[in-house]
Amino acid sequence: MVIEVLVVQSSLGHPQGAAEHAVDGNRDSNYAKGNLALGGKAVQSTTNSGLGVAQNAIDGNRQSIHALGSCSVTNGDKDPWWRVDLLDVYRVTRVSITNRGDCCEKRIEGIQIRIGNSLENNGNNNQLAATVGPIPLGDTKTFEFKPVSGRYINLIVPGRNEYLTLCEVEVYAGER
Ligand SMILES: [Ca+2]
Numbered sequence: 001m002v003i004e005v006l007v008v009q010s011s012l013g014h015p016q017g018a019a020e021h022a023v024d025g026n027r028d029s030n031y032a033k034g035n036l037a038l039g040g041k042a043v044q045s046t047t048n049s050g051l052g053v054a055q056n057a058i059d060g061n062r063q064s065i066h067a068l069g070s071c072s073v074t075n076g077d078k079d080p081w082w083r084v085d086l087l088d089v090y091r092v093t094r095v096s097i098t099n100r101g102d103c104c105e106k107r108i109e110g111i112q113i114r115i116g117n118s119l120e121n122n123g124n125n126n127q128l129a130a131t132v133g134p135i136p137l138g139d140t141k142t143f144e145f146k147p148v149s150g151r152y153i154n155l156i157v158p159g160r161n162e163y164l165t166l167c168e169v170e171v172y173a174g175e176r
Contacts, residue, residue: 034172035060035170035171035172036086036090036092036171036172036173037057037058037084037086037153037169037170037171038058038060039086039087040058040084040085040086040087040171041055041084041085041087042054042055042057042058042072042082042083042084042085043082043083043085044072044074044080044081044082044083044164045074045075045077045079045080045081045082045122045164046074046075046077046080047072047073047074047075048073048074048075048163049073051066051067051069051071051073052066052071052072052073052074052165053072054072054082054083055072056069056070056071056072056166056167057071057072057082057084057166057167057168057169058084058168058169059168060168061168062098062140062167062168063167064098064099064100064101064102064137064138064167065101065102066100066102066103066165066167067102070167070168071100071165071166071167072164072165072166072167073163073164073165074162074163074164074165075163076161076162076163077161077162077164078160078161079124079156079157079158079159079160080156080157080162080163080164081122081123081124081154081155081156081157081164082154082155082156082164082166082169083122083123083152083153083154083155084152084153084169084171085151085152086150086151086152086153086171087151088151089117089149089150089151090149090150090151090171090173091147091148091149091173091174092115092129092147092148092149092150092153092171092172092173093144093145093146093147093148093172093173093174094142094143094144094145094171094172094173095113095129095130095142095143095153095169095170095171095172096140096141096142096143096168096169096170096172097111097132097135097140097141097143097155097166097168097169097170098138098139098140098166098167098168098169099135099136099137099138099139099140099141099165099167100137100138100165100167101137101138101167102137102138103137104163104165105134105135105136105137106134107157107162107163107164107165108132108135108164108165108166109132109133109134109135110131110132110157110158110159110160111131111132111155111156111157111164112128112130112131112132112154112155112156112157112158113128113129113130113131113132113143113153113154113155114126114127114128114129114153114154114155114156115127115129115148115149115150115152115153115154116148116149116150116152117149117150117151117152118152119152122154123152123154124154124156126150126152126154127148127150129143129145129148130143130145132155138167140168147173153169153171155169
């Protein structure tokens, strides 16, 4: 397993208003360790089949062979998206994504990682934290960025028809 670490800084500002910052705070209890996605609830724009349900991307298993039922897969939607609700607000600093291993390596290229507290446009308008480049078949890549506060983590493929396939998404807040 090859894990690469990319440091990405958002080029966006901070669109959230003062009220959200007040909610955000710096609560130590939310400066958590461990993979926050494991306790979350996942949904996606469409589901290709029973083998590809959204929750498969947060089942704690990086198994990348689609037929073994641990990857999420949408239909070939325009701008397909996947979202996990962390059920609480965290200062997210790191997201790891495991690509499918049995085919379709390039489907994952160009995914945007968006984080925030809004469900406007299904959460896809939240702050851009990082953009995903190539990930080799079956590999996991970690994206690090300045803390972005939010309970929703969206992965969206903007601007094209695509089958969004995610074999595992891990979300971390705070220090390693
Ligand atoms: Ca999985």
